[in-house]
Amino acid sequence: PSAAGHVLIRGGINLMKMASGKLRVAVIGAGAAGLCCAHNLLARPSIYEAPVVFETTGQVGGTWVYTEGSETNSHVHSSMYRDLRTNLPKEIMEFPDFSFDPSVPSFPHHSKVLEYLEDYTDKLGIRPHIRFNCTVEVISPVLGDGDSVQVPWEVTFRTQGDAHPVTQRFEAVMVCAGHYSKPYIPDIAGMETFQGQVLHSHVYRYPEVFSSRSVVLLGSGPSGVDIAMELASYAKEVTLSHRGSPLQWTLPKNVSLAPAVVHAAPHTLTCSDGTELKADTLIFCTGYKYNYPFLVPARSNGHLASSQESLGANNNPQPFNLLEDDEFLGPDMGQGHLPPLYKHLIHARYPTLCFIGACKKVVPFPLFNCQALFFLAVLEGKCQLPRPSQMLSESREELKKHLRDGLPLKYLHRLERDQWKYNRCLEETAGFEPLPPVLEKIYEACKSFRKADPTSYRELNFQIVNKDQFRIISS
Ligand code: FAD
Numbered sequence: 001p002s003a004a005g006h007v008l009i010r011g012g013i014n015l016m017k018m019a020s021g022k023l024r025v026a027v028i029g030a031g032a033a034g035l036c037c038a039h040n041l042l043a044r045p046s047i048y049e050a051p052v053v054f055e056t057t058g059q060v061g062g063t064w065v066y067t068e069g070s071e072t073n074s075h076v077h078s079s080m081y082r083d084l085r086t087n088l089p090k091e092i093m094e095f096p097d098f099s100f101d102p103s104v105p106s107f108p109h110h111s112k113v114l115e116y117l118e119d120y121t122d123k124l125g126i127r128p129h130i131r132f133n134c135t136v137e138v139i140s141p142v143l144g145d146g147d148s149v150q151v152p153w154e155v156t157f158r159t160q161g162d163a164h165p166v167t168q169r170f171e172a173v174m175v176c177a178g179h180y181s182k183p184y185i186p187d188i189a190g191m192e193t194f195q196g197q198v199l200h201s202h203v204y205r206y207p208e209v210f211s212s213r214s215v216v217l218l219g220s221g222p223s224g225v226d227i228a229m230e231l232a233s234y235a236k237e238v239t240l241s242h243r244g245s246p247l248q249w250t251l252p253k254n255v256s257l258a259p260a261v262v263h264a265a266p267h268t269l270t271c272s273d274g275t276e277l278k279a280d281t282l283i284f285c286t287g288y289k290y291n292y293p294f295l296v297p298a299r300s301n302g303h304l305a306s307s308q309e310s311l312g313a314n315n316n317p318q319p320f321n322l323l324e325d326d327e328f329l330g331p332d333m334g335q336g337h338l339p340p341l342y343k344h345l346i347h348a349r350y351p352t353l354c355f356i357g358a359c360k361k362v363v364p365f366p367l368f369n370c371q372a373l374f375f376l377a378v379l380e381g382k383c384q385l386p387r388p389s390q391m392l393s394e395s396r397e398e399l400k401k402h403l404r405d406g407l408p409l410k411y412l413h414r415l416e417r418d419q420w421k422y423n424r425c426l427e428e429t430a431g432f433e434p435l436p437p438v439l440e441k442i443y444e445a446c447k448s449f450r451k452a453d454p455t456s457y458r459e460l461n462f463q464i465v466n467k468d469q470f471r472i473i474s475s
Helices: 032-042 110-123 220-230 300-315 326-327 364-379 390-406 414-432 438-453
Strands: 007-008 014-017 026-027 052-054 132-142 153-159 164-171 173-177 199-200 214-218 237-241 254-260 261-264 270-273 277-280 283-285 354-357 460-464 468-475
Touching: 026 032, 026 132, 026 153, 026 164, 032 052, 032 110, 032 364, 052 132, 132 468, 153 173, 153 468, 173 364, 214 220, 214 277, 220 254, 364 414, 438 460
Parallel strands: 026 052, 026 173, 173 354, 199 283, 214 237, 214 283, 237 254
Antiparallel strands: 007 014, 132 153, 153 164, 261 270, 270 277, 460 468
16 A cells, blocks of 8 residues: 555556445446446455445336337337347347346347346345436546546435435446437438428337338338338338348338438438438437436536535646547537547546446447456456556547548447457456357357348247357247
């Protein structure tokens, strides 16, 4: 120890520990990512105090909590729809150290995933550490010179029904707040004049309410394709408007494809090739924005004042901007912001702050586990990070290259095929057990079955034979 309660950990991160010598870590969100972080923290009781998991709702599971809501109610929480079955087999979805019930099929209904997460929470003793109905409003570093020293965080949260927020200090913060609940809606010329119904897949729940309507879906990602297939049995006609390469499967009679919608008039939607579509309903299946309101204290609210006070109390009144939007990301570009992240995970300037699951097009649960283990290895000094100034310049270079290559900003954390290399990099750097190669093989097989026929691939059942091999059993 360099001073009372101050410990320099091997690896260069300087952390203020509690008198007990253990680190306090805050976890924001009790979805799959937050539960995984909580489990890994609880599994190391000699290093960490029991974590505090903040959850704004009254339940664990995040995305997997289905809430009934009308198709126009924009206040529904999760983006789950009534009949959703997973688009990844449970054999690769599960966390490496906790299996799904063997009686569950490979592509279960969403309620089975929620049951799995509830089981994970209870069997691994996580529930007592979750503060339900408790929203994190602001997180701020108490002190930091922005380069070599990391010190505690202040987390300001408010429990439902309480008039005042409360602030608590932690040595590290794991942000697990998800990124599938703030709809992204692209600008379409003339959209404000369109007289039909407009909604985002975020609020779609079931197909019956679209009986006899002409529905245009914009976007052919997993939600666009699934919802089109659900609607086919009820709607008069369904048009899947998309930008990508032609889709290869046989469509139901009343489903057709069209290029992207580029213009809207009161009763017509016009596609990029000039085709005109008549639509009663337009559903945007255009994905989601990153949204971390607790990183940007509103200038006029009391929380920023309280953060500034604490900065002042530490004789370090320098302003902070966790998003670094001016110098790093530039304008929002409509996709939402993320701060500069090292390895898609660690805040490049404040390395005791991480974002679990910011990556897109991945197999989420196993990746959450790799990210959590990597971050804990960093906190424990088992693997060393570059200096923040170097991480910042690497993240900036990565961003510049991405934009130079003509890729949209929203793909900055899209991993897809690279996810397996990425997981291996985390495993090797931090020295934890690697994911078995069979996961990648199942993922690739599933992807090609889905591409060939998105209506039938969920009837397959996968069985893992060993760490390299699987077999398929069709039901
Ligand atoms: P979330 O599940 O969104 O959890 C975040 C939690 O943080 C929520 O409980 C939220 O209430 C809480 N929170 C947010 N802000 C705050 C705050 N300020 N204070 C306190 N709490 C806060 N993945 C698969 O593996 N297989 C699939 O088949 C699959 N299908 C999907 C289908 C749909 C329609 C969607 C939207 C996603 C799907 N996914 C699927 C991806 C899925 O989102 C991830 O698997 C995973 O559940 C994400 O977990 P998370 O913990 O990162 O986020």
